[in-house]
Amino acid sequence: MSEFEFDSIVIGGGAAGLTASGISANVGAKTMMIERHRLGGDCTWTGCVPSKVLLKAGKVARNIREASKFGLIDDEPKINFEKVIEHVHKIRQEVYEEADDPKIYEDQHIEVVFGEARFRDKHTIEIDLEEGGKRTVSSKYIFIASGARAAVPPINGLDKVEYLTNESLFEVNNLPEELVIIGGGPIGIEMSQAFTNLGSKVTVIDMADRIMQNDDEELVEILMAELQGQGVNFELNATIKEVSKEDGKTSVEVDKEGSIKKIKGTHLLIATGRIPNTEQLDLEKAGVxxxxxxxxxxxxxxxNVSHIYAIGDVNGRYQFTHMSEHTAKVATTRALLKIPMKIDEKHVPWVTFTDPELAHVGQTEEQLKISGTSFEVYRFPYSKIDRALTDNEPAGLIKLFANKLTGKLYGATVVGAHAGELISEYAVAIKNGVSLRNLADTIHPYPSWGLGARRAADQWYIKNQSEWSVKLIKKVFGYRGKIPDFSDPDRVV
Incomplete structure (x- = not known):
């Protein structure tokens, strides 16, 4: 008989915790999942799901304003923001009921407990139960999936004004007239577009010289130009000095290269990253x-404690829902099945779901240069993807980084409509060693967005052509056509 009450205890019921619990139960481990609030975590309630619903609502509103692009009549959408938020909540609830309801996991023989968990020792967890009282449990393996929360920077005066984070944003019932966003990362940029499209005047403030610091600079410029064209204002290279209340509005005082400027808004959103939830766990009692x-x-x-794993946002490595699920799979496979599965950081994809979307997988151009890897850049504009033209979404670019000789793909970055779907094909290619030659030789349906992924791969063939090779072919086969112009290194066919 085991000395422990459970084989697997999972602390947290977000994306990582749900996945770890499901896998644990599926391999026959006696499993408990402890959640302090509600299953689904940040993704379902305050992150991925509500933000994408709001982005879609904003896009529909913009399509009404710009209907003439499709031969229709432009109109100003009548926006009832309270109804928009009701719709956000409705979809959020539907996702919860389909994927996160406790009964789904209880039916898999997982014991779901609501309360605050903390370590008592390396194998023992004490729970402050939601309904009152305490419970102490032990487990052979423990998976920490306690997630992360909005990071609030130490800005002078911030504690004296009201502000929003992603954790409160989707409970606002009145459309912000003027929204000031501090932070030019994915959350800030997605919300800047959503609220602009819904009718808010939006200004994004960031201390860096560009938004989206982890993405390809050339593609970020394309995205930023699109956002500015839609009405988003940017204040970059701006050091925040103070936040205060002034004339009934929130005023953010910034220093831009020695020039002081005040940016005012009816609402303030803090979108400066996320910090792991660890303080309440008493990790020191387990020696973690x-x-x-x-x-x-x-x-x-x-x-560092071999039977304790940290998965999802709490380990601070890749704070994406898909990586939360993947880290849960890696950890449970390693712990419960003794299969030495590891995270391969060379094929981690990410997407910012703006319009156009911005996506990446694999190594960046900068990383390849730093590592000294020999590579070629293959570029393909959206304006040459027929589906982009039929859908009136020609703004975009695909960049592939690959070995010139073999076509081995090292990385891919895409800005444009459905970039998040296109990047998945490149993720499969990098993971499985599929070369650009293989992609280019694979039949893709016309006129699909996926065909753009293949057309970009075609450029490996195009750039490997040369004047001498065509001369040789002409000579061998007796062809009489003209030799193509190879003088433009960025020519696209």
């Missing part, structure tokens, strides 16, 4: 190491 970035783990998500 952590720092301000999160719980320290190896590439199997294993902490």
């Amino acid at each position: 190491y952590s720092d301000k970035k999160g719980i320290r783990v190896n590439n199997s998500c294993q902490t």
